[in-house]
Every structure is written in structure tokens, then in C-alpha cells.
Amino acid sequence: MAKIISKQQAAALIPDGASVMFGGFMNCGGPKTVVEALIEAGRKDLTFICNDSGLPGIGVAKLIENKRVKKIIATHVGLNQETGRQINAGEIEYELIPQGTFVERIRAAGAGLGGVLTPTGVGTIVADGKEVHSFEGRSYLLERPLKADFAVIRGRRADPLGNISYRRATRNFNVAMATAAEVVIAEVEEIVEAGQIDPDQVMTPGIFVDYLVRA
Amino acid sequence: MNPKELIARRVAREFNDGDFVNLGIGIPTMVADYLPEGVSIFLHAENGFLGMGPAPAAGNEDWDIVNAGGQPSSILPGGASFDSLTSFGIIRGGHLKATVLGALEVDQEGNLANWMIPGKMVPGMGGAMDLVVGARQVIIAMEHTAKGRPKILKKCSLPLTAVKEADLIVTEMGVFDYRDGLTLIEIGPGVNLDDLKAVTPAEYKISPDLKTMAA
Numbered sequence: 228m229a230k231i232i233s234k235q236q237a238a239a240l241i242p243d244g245a246s247v248m249f250g251g252f253m254n255c256g257g258p259k260t261v262v263e264a265l266i267e268a269g270r271k272d273l274t275f276i277c278n279d280s281g282l283p284g285i286g287v288a289k290l291i292e293n294k295r296v297k298k299i300i301a302t303h304v305g306l307n308q309e310t311g312r313q314i315n316a317g318e319i320e321y322e323l324i325p326q327g328t329f330v331e332r333i334r335a336a337g338a339g340l341g342g343v344l345t346p347t348g349v350g351t352i353v354a355d356g357k358e359v360h361s362f363e364g365r366s367y368l369l370e371r372p373l374k375a376d377f378a379v380i381r382g383r384r385a386d387p388l389g390n391i392s393y394r395r396a397t398r399n400f401n402v403a404m405a406t407a408a409e410v411v412i413a414e415v416e417e418i419v420e421a422g423q424i425d426p427d428q429v430m431t432p433g434i435f436v437d438y439l440v441r442a
Numbered sequence: 443m444n445p446k447e448l449i450a451r452r453v454a455r456e457f458n459d460g461d462f463v464n465l466g467i468g469i470p471t472m473v474a475d476y477l478p479e480g481v482s483i484f485l486h487a488e489n490g491f492l493g494m495g496p497a498p499a500a501g502n503e504d505w506d507i508v509n510a511g512g513q514p515s516s517i518l519p520g521g522a523s524f525d526s527l528t529s530f531g532i533i534r535g536g537h538l539k540a541t542v543l544g545a546l547e548v549d550q551e552g553n554l555a556n557w558m559i560p561g562k563m564v565p566g567m568g569g570a571m572d573l574v575v576g577a578r579q580v581i582i583a584m585e586h587t588a589k590g591r592p593k594i595l596k597k598c599s600l601p602l603t604a605v606k607e608a609d610l611i612v613t614e615m616g617v618f619d620y621r622d623g624l625t626l627i628e629i630g631p632g633v634n635l636d637d638l639k640a641v642t643p644a645e646y647k648i649s650p651d652l653k654t655m656a657a
Contacts, residue, residue, distance in 0.1 A: 252489040252526075253512025255505060278526075279566075282512055305565025306512060314564055323564070326488065327530030327572035334527055347534065347572045350553075350605030383506075395506040395523050396490045396515075402525040430525070 256397030337406025493521020
């Protein structure tokens with residue numbers, strides 16, 4: 228069973244300095260409710276793991292804008308100028324990862340793998356310091372798993388067991404992140420009774436989900 | 443015809459009915475508007491769907507469907523949504539016919555740079571590194587120079603996005619392919635070979651079958 232909690236209780240679970248994965252792509256499928264609660268609760272020094280730092284003034288961008296982030300691990304931060312400013316000013320640590328590698332590293336952490344071999348980034352600065360393996364004439368980088376203390380994700384609908392379905396393009400990173408953190412908090416637009424989500428429509432099985440928050 | 447439209451129209455002629463294609467931001471996005479009669483392609487949005495349709499009219503936005511720039515989009519009948527793992531599996535796995543994207547620099551070896559300018563612009567690579575490594579055809583669609591500064595070079599000076607992955611370059615001044623080393627296969631309307639050479643430091647062959655780009 229997943230425990231249904233308030234957004235304030237969710238924020239209270241996450242201490243200062245925690246590493247936190249946030250689902251969503253430019254806020255589409257992003258956990259805006261819990262993000263708000265984290266800001267209201269004064270959380271700081273977070274390691275922020277998210278595809279992007281959003282668009283100014285919305286969702287996860289506020290964590291950056293309110294200086295709650297010590298380190299950002301992302302694939303693209305170009306649509307939020309404040310992130311670029313903090314990076315260029317040396318106010319924030321950062322690691323930029325190719326998007327496909329980012330999500331595969333998260334999957335590896337959640338799926339018990341020691342890493343993944345990807346052709347992406349070979350011959351670029353992304354390859355610096357990484358092992359290169361070649362098979363059948365093609366080179367691959369060894370990329371290690373990426374996990375976090377917490378994953379904060381967002382779905383369309385959940386049942387009390389934590390089974391989640393998503394709508395349209397909101398699935399994005401939520402599915403992989405739900406598997407790769409010690410504690411998984413899912414905010415959802417609607418909580419329905421067990422059995423109300425067809426098993427074939429469950430995209431994140433409840434086994435991965437610890438807490439539910441109403442969005 | 444304005445240069446961007448000329449480029450988009452030429453790129454659009456690369457496609458066959460039913461191709462699966464990823465279009466980047468800017469000129470690449472315009473390609474969908476100029477497909478030849480009878481050709482319809484499926485657009486892939488790396489944030490998690492196939493069958494991307496036009497932007498909705500103001501007031502009809504569905505924020506559960508955004509494009510890779512985070513702006514409201516739509517899914518056409520027959521489209522499919524999925525998570526980022528599947529989306530990048532589609533990309534890296536060679537399932538896309540082509541990716542069309544811009545570049546800051548591309549060189550005679552097929553190396554390209556389009557994701558950062560050290561000390562100035564560090565937006566992150568997003569999905570670009572995966573797209574150019576994984577798509578079966580990499581089409582660079584860009585204006586020939588940046589404010590007069592050449593972009594088709596002997597050797598890229600900026601950090602690379604990928605090594606030897608470019609297959610076709612389309613600018614308003616000409617079309618180059620890499621099938622037999624960098625080769626000019628079409629020249630822009632009203633452009634002469636000397637003018638082109640003056641703004642193209644890369645070494646390139648001229649196809650014995652050189653054509654003029656159709657306006």
C-alpha cells in the first residue's frame with residue numbers, strides 16, 4: 228500500500244541536502260504541488276535531478292530561482308536563464324548529461340544493472356574519464372547508474388496501492404524515476420479505488436511507490 | 443524566397459510518405475510545412491510521443507502534450523505516447539528515418555557542434571547527442587553563415603555533439619552530402635561557385651552532376 232499524505236507531509240519527508248529526482252519535461256508531467264510545498268517548507272541544498280530546469284516562474288524552475296539547489300543534474304537548462312546565470316557565476320554545481328543517457332542511467336539504478344553501454348557521446352567531452360568499449364566496430368561509453376534519495380513524480384490517476392496511469396506526454400521521466408530512489412512520492416490528479424485502473428493501463432506499478440499526494 | 447523557407451523546402455524533399463522523423467527547433471520545425479504533395483510523415487517528439495500534430499489554437503492548449511521545446515502541441519489520430527526510455531530507445535535504436543537539426547559548426551569529416559559555446563552558452567545537449575548518433579540520416583538544416591561567419595569548416599572548433607555523424611547539409615547556398623567525402627551536390631538559386639567557396643572553408647568536391655536547388 229502507498230500512504231496517502233498531504234503536500235506538507237511530503238515536504239517534511241525530504242531533508243535539506245537530499246538528492247531528489249523530479250519527473251517532468253519542461254513542467255509537462257512535473258510535480259508542481261510537492262515542489263511548491265518544498266519551497267514553502269524552506270528546503271535547501273538539494274541535489275536536483277531533473278531533465279531540465281523548466282521555464283521561468285513555473286514548477287521546478289522555482290527551486291532554482293529561490294536558490295534551493297546546490298547541484299543540478301540535468302540534460303538541458305537553456306530555457307531557464309536563471310540556471311545559466313547561476314552556473315556561469317559558479318553559484319551552483321552542475322552536470323549535464325545527454326537525455327537518452329540520463330534516463331538509461333536512472334533505469335540502470337532501478338533495474339539492478341551496473342551500468343549501460345551507449346554510443347551517445349563517444350568522441351565528445353561527455354566521454355571524458357569514461358571507459359570506452361568496442362564491439363563489432365562500434366564504440367560505446369560505460370555509463371554508471373544514477374539514483375537518488377527521493378523521487379518526486381506526477382501521474383494522472385493512482386489507486387491506494389500506488390498503481391499509476393499517466394496521460395499523453397506526461398509519462399516521460401516519471402516512469403524510470405519511480406524505480407530509482409529510496410523513497411518515491413507520487414502526486415496525482417486523482418486517487419481512485421483499487422480495481423478502478425485496469426491492470427493493462429498501469430504504467431508505474433505500485434510496488435515502486437511509497438507515498439501519494441493529491442495534486 | 444526567404445532563405446529559411448528555401449532550406450525547409452529542400453529538406454522536405456528528402457522524405458517519403460510514412461517516414462518517422464524528428465525535427466529540431468527553428469528551421470527544422472518549418473520542414474513539416476513544406477512536404478511535397480502526397481507525402482505525409484510521422485513526427486517524433488523526444489519527450490514522449492509519435493504523431494505530433496500542429497500547435498493548438500490559443501485557448502485550446504492541452505498542457506499534457508507539449509513539444510520538445512515545452513510548447514503546447516497535439517497528437518494526431520494514430521499517434522502514440524510513451525515514456526522517455528522508449529522514446530530514446532526509438533532514437534538510439536535506429537528506428538527514426540532521419541533527424542533534422544541546426545548546427546553552430548559542421549566540418550568536412552561530418553563532425554558537428556551544436557550544443558555549447560564555452561564560457562558563453564551552456565544550455566546542455568538535451569536529446570541532440572542521442573539523435574545524431576541514433577537516427578539513420580542526420581540532416582543539418584541551417585543558414586550558411588552566422589552573421590557572415592562561416593559554419594561549414596575544415597575542423598569544428600567548438601565542443602562536438604558527435605563524431606562523423608552528419609549525412610547531409612542543407613543551406614540557402616547549397617546542399618552537401620558525405621557519401622564520397624564532403625561533396626556539393628546542389629547550389630542555391632543565384633549563387634555562383636566562387637561566392638560559395640568564399641564562405642565555405644571546408645574542403646569539398648563538386649559533383650559532376652551538380653544541380654540547382656529548386657526554389
